[in-house]
Each structure stands twice: as structure tokens, then as C-alpha cells.
Ligand SMILES: Cc1cc2nc3c(=O)[nH]c(=O)nc-3n(C[C@H](O)[C@H](O)[C@H](O)COP(=O)(O)OP(=O)(O)OC[C@H]3O[C@@H](n4cnc5c(N)ncnc54)[C@H](O)[C@@H]3O)c2cc1C
């Protein structure tokens with residue numbers, strides 16, 4: 001069974017986000033980039049299938065420049081078999097989905113894992129567009145997945161205040177949410193092995209962009225915190241009442 | 247030409263998040279000088295459709311799908327895209343719900359439209375639908391413009407507000423070619439864990455963290471939430487330890503919310519937690535550690551023991567309610 005895991009390369013979650021002086025893009029100085037945590041859930045789940053004794057081959061893919069290769073190597077160290085970098089600037093979800101679709105179309109992946117969303121632009125649109133391009137099923141925000149046989153699975157997806165249990169026949173695009181697997185830390189052997197695993201660079205197909213980013217700003221800053229004494233909780237009550245919450 | 251609203255039904259009900267999207271869609275249609283229409287998929291009571299007329303929708307298309315109870319994104323997307331083509335929609339507007347986010351990308355590909363997800367302001371149709379949205383998990387505001395002349399807009403929950411715009415509306419049954427497609431993932435079971443207020447559309451959220459010590463102490467959080475008509479949420483470790491269900495976990499790797507009121511109890515305010523809640527309008531923090539980072543973004547802070555402060559708060563709200 002062939003599995004593709006799409007990973008995006010994002011600033012570490014502890015990063016203090018700063019933009020360049022023109023407000024055009026992220027100031028990358030001193031920023032550590034990591035595998036988008038949601039994508040890592042997908043990678044872990046794929047490796048889990050192998051540990052359950054299934055025959056799987058796991059390819060990780062990232063659309064980006066040479067700077068994303070360490071991130072792909074980390075995915076190889078965690079346990080993917082080979083890596084693909086589509087050599088293009090990931091400018092918007094529409095073009096990223098188009099590029100991945102062109103790559104995946106003839107390659108007969110049974111399962112394509114993605115993250116629920118990418119922690120940079122928080123678009124959460126790539127997986128659904130990918131499924132539509134490829135004409136496959138799509139299960140968003142999956143929190144559990146068990147294989148039934150070679151070409152079907154039971155997947156739980158998160159919905160408002162609960163979950164939905166779905167039957168799905170492959171091929172399928174699954175976007176991963178916390179719960180589907182635990183993150184894994186690569187061990188020394190994995191890191192050594194990763195150096196020898198294949199990482200191929202693919203020329204991008206010609207795909208159109210849908211949205212253009214025109215700049216960044218910081219969210220409005222908060223006013224000073226008003227401290228209330230713990231012995232004067234009624235003041236909080238009246239404050240909430242004044243704001244119409246009671 | 248027109249603007250089309252995907253009026254999502256949740257068990258046959260049109261929820262507040264959809265009315266907010268409707269308010270947005272109506273204003274966008276006014277800007278464009280075009281009609282504002284809506285589409286529903288699945289069985290719906292006329293009284294629910296009346297809500298749409300109250301919020302600016304003058305033309306309603308109902309698509310009766312046999313299997314609409316089982317939400318299937320491929321089938322829904324076909325129906326909504328067909329209605330959009332039928333009326334020549336320039337823009338499709340929908341709420342940023344789980345289901346909205348599931349069908350929007352499919353519709354975008356079908357219509358070759360630009361997706362504008364999590365938009366926090368009204369887009370400007372005369373400037374390539376330029377507008378702003380949150381990015382970097384609430385740490386940045388991104389400006390954008392569409393490269394297509396058709397758009398799909400998902401306003402961020404609680405960012406635009408609900409306003410009534412009563413109009414005369416006409417309802418028509420639309421026959422769609424949509425069915426549960428071979429490619430659809432079929433839902434076999436629906437498990438609603440919480441019966442309370444939905445987290446993403448809640449006006450007020452009461453959230454608690456590891457400072458609670460254990461799941462046995464949650465009744466006071468539930469009681470406080472109930473008094474405020476609030477939804478409950480929690481920090482990641484609390485969900486990881488299964489003190490609370492997964493879907494309550496907010497933050498960078500959980501749900502991102504923007505309620506009018508967020509009360510954080512016994513949560514330190516780690517950067518990953520703040521990423522999911524920092525767009526909340528009023529933030530109240532209760533923590534015994536004066537150095538807790540959460541106070542940096544709080545509007546109101548109480549440095550104290552939550553086991554002392556929360557019961558007092560509950561009593562205070564009860565007596566305030568009694569005197570009203
Ligand atoms: C990649 C990544 C992603 C993450 N994503 C998320 C996310 O999405 N959401 C999230 O929440 N976290 C996330 N985290 C975890 C985050 O870094 C913090 O560990 C977590 O938010 C801490 O949860 P907490 O505040 O409940 O617990 P703690 O940090 O342990 O804080 C408990 C707080 O309770 C206070 N307290 C204790 N007792 C009392 C008392 N009696 N009265 C009053 N106050 C008391 C303490 O002073 C302390 O401030 C992520 C971490 C990583 C690495």
C-alpha cells in the first residue's frame with residue numbers, strides 16, 4: 001500500500017512572529033522551522049500501519065525551496081521511506097494543491113495524509129482541493145483511523161461538539177488532527193538512516209495561483225490588564241455584568 | 247449575478263454562525279449591487295428558512311438530498327456548485343464550521359474560485375476582493391487579494407456579528423445531480439459528545455488547565471459555564487490526560503476561537519495556547535502565579551487560588567442574576 005504524507009515547513013510553535021520592515025513577509029532570522037505538527041500526526045499514523053504489520057511504503061512530500069530539505073530529512077529520520085520536494089514557492093493553497101495533485105495523479109497512492117491545517121497561513125484548504133483535483137474521498141480533521149483491509153478504513157472525524165465515524169474506500173485524502181497518532185522523536189539510527197534515503201527534487205507543473213498575499217501586520221495590541229483582588233471577586237461580577245455577559 | 251450563501255443545517259437548524267455568514271453575504275451583495283441567495287441541502291422546516299429572510303436572503307434554493315443526514319462533502323459540494331453556476335454567483339459565502347471548511351475547497355476547484363478563509367473584515371470587490379485574515383495562529387494579520395474573479399469567503403467566527411436585514415424571500419426547490427457519490431466517505435455513526443454550546447460559535451468560553459488538579463474538579467467549571475451560557479474548553483495537557491474530551495482543546499494544535507469573553511482558569515498561557523484564543527475580545531485570567539504569561543494578554547486578571555476564586559465568582563453571578 002502506497003502512502004503519501006504531505007508536510008509543510010513552518011516556524012516552530014514557540015516562535016515570536018516578526019515581519020520584515022516592509023511588512024511583506026516573515027522575518028526568518030533566528031527562526032527554527034519544523035514539520036507542521038498536524039502533518040507529523042499523519043506521518044506517525046502511517047508508520048503505525050507498518051508497525052501493525054501492514055506492507056506500506058511511505059513517501060513524504062513538501063512544496064518548497066531547498067530550505068525545506070532538513071524538514072524532509074527529519075521526516076525520513078522519523079520513518080518515511082523516501083522524500084520528494086516539489087521545487088516551487090508555496091504561495092497559496094490553490095497552487096500548492098494543484099502541484100501536489102499533478103505529482104500524485106499517476107502514482108496510485110491509497111492514502112494521502114495531510115495536516116488539518118498549516119500553522120503558517122492557517123488555510124486548511126489544501127487537502128480538500130487535493131481530493132477534488134484527484135476525484136477521491138476526503139475526511140477532514142481525522143482523530144482516529146483503523147484499516148479494514150487493503151482498500152478501506154474506518155475513520156473518525158472531529159465535528160462541533162463530537163465526532164463522526166466514517167467508512168471510506170481508498171484512494172482517500174485524510175487531514176490529521178490530534179488523536180490520530182502520537183508524535184515521535186527520531187532516534188540516532190533513524191537519523192543515520194535518513195542520510196541515505198532518497199530525496200528527489202521535482203520540477204513544478206504549471207498551475208495557477210488563486211490568492212495573492214499582499215502583506216502582514218501585527219494584531220492590535222491589548223490594553224493594560226486590570227487586576228482585581230481575589231477578595232473582591234464581586235468587582236469581576238459587576239465588570240462582566242457591565243459588558244453584558246450576565 | 248449574485249452572492250450565494252451556503253446555509254448549513256445542523257440537525258435541520260440554522261445556527262448563529264450561519265446567520266453571521268448571512269449578514270456578511272448580504273453586505274457583500276449590497277456592495278456588489280447584486281441579489282443575495284442561499285442554498286440549503288437536506289430536509290428543512292419552512293420556519294428555519296424564515297431566519298434566512300430575516301437576515302437578508304431574498305432567494306432560497308432547497309436541495310432535498312436523500313442522504314443529507316450523512317454529511318458527505320463531495321455530494322454537498324456538487325449541489326452548492328450547481329446552484330452557484332445556475333445563478334452566476336460571483337461569491338459564495340459560508341460559515342467557518344467543520345463542514346463549511348470541508349466543502350469550500352471542493353467548490354473552489356469546481357468554480358475556479360479563490361478561497362478566502364478566516365476573513366476578519368469585509369472584502370473589497372472593487373479591489374480584487376482585497377481584505378485581511380488571521381495568520382500564524384493569531385500572531386499575524388495577513389492582507390490578500392484574489393487572483394480569480396470569483397471567490398469563496400469564510401468569515402472568521404464572531405468577527406463580523408449578526409445583524410437582521412429583513413427582506414421578502416422566495417423559496418424554490420432545486421434539483422441537483424448530486425447524490426452520495428462513489429467517492430464519498432460515508433458516515434455510519436454520529437456521536438455528539440457535548441450537548442452544550444458549540445465551542446466555535448460560543449459568545450463566551452470558560453476554559454481550564456492543569457491548575458485544576460484533576461477531572462473531579464470540573465463541576466465548578468461546568469457550573470460557571472452554564473451560568474454564563476458559555477461553552478467549555480481546556481488546554482492541551484488536560485485533553486492529553488483525558489481529563490476532558492479532545493474536541494475541547496483550544497490552541498495552536500487545537501481549535502482556534504474568538505469569543506467575546508474568554509475566561510482562563512489555571513492555565514499558564516503558553517504561546518501555543520494563546521495562539522488559539524488571543525483574538526478573544528475580553529480575556530479574564532485566574533491564576534495563582536502572578537508571573538503566568540497569560541496575564542500579558544489579559545484584560546482582567548485575578549492573582550489567586552482558583553479553588554477560592556471560582557466558587558466566589560459562581561456565587562457572585564448567582565446573586566447578580568437573582569437581583570435582576
Ligand atoms: C507543538 C506544540 C503544540 C502545542 N499546542 C498546544 C495547544 O494547542 N493548546 C495548549 O493549550 N497547549 C499546547 N501546547 C502545550 C503548551 O506548551 C503548554 O504546555 C500547555 O498549554 C500548558 O497547559 P496548562 O496551562 O493547562 O498547564 P501548566 O502550564 O501546567 O499551567 C498550569 C497553571 O495553573 C496555575 N495553577 C496551579 N494551581 C492553581 C490554583 N490552585 N489556582 C490558580 N492557578 C493555579 C499555575 O500557576 C499554572 O500557571 C503545545 C505544545 C507544543 C510543543
Ligand SMILES: Nc1ncnc2c1ncn2[C@@H]1O[C@H](COP(=O)(O)O)[C@@H](O)[C@H]1O
Pocket residue numbers: 005006007008009036038039061062063064090093096113114115116117118119121122123124125126127
Ligand atoms: N508547501 C506544502 N507542501 C506540502 N504540503 C503542504 C504544503 N502546504 C500545505 N500542505 C499540506 O496541506 C495541509 C493543510 O495546509 P493548509 O491548507 O495550507 O492549511 C498541511 O498540513 C500539509 O499537509
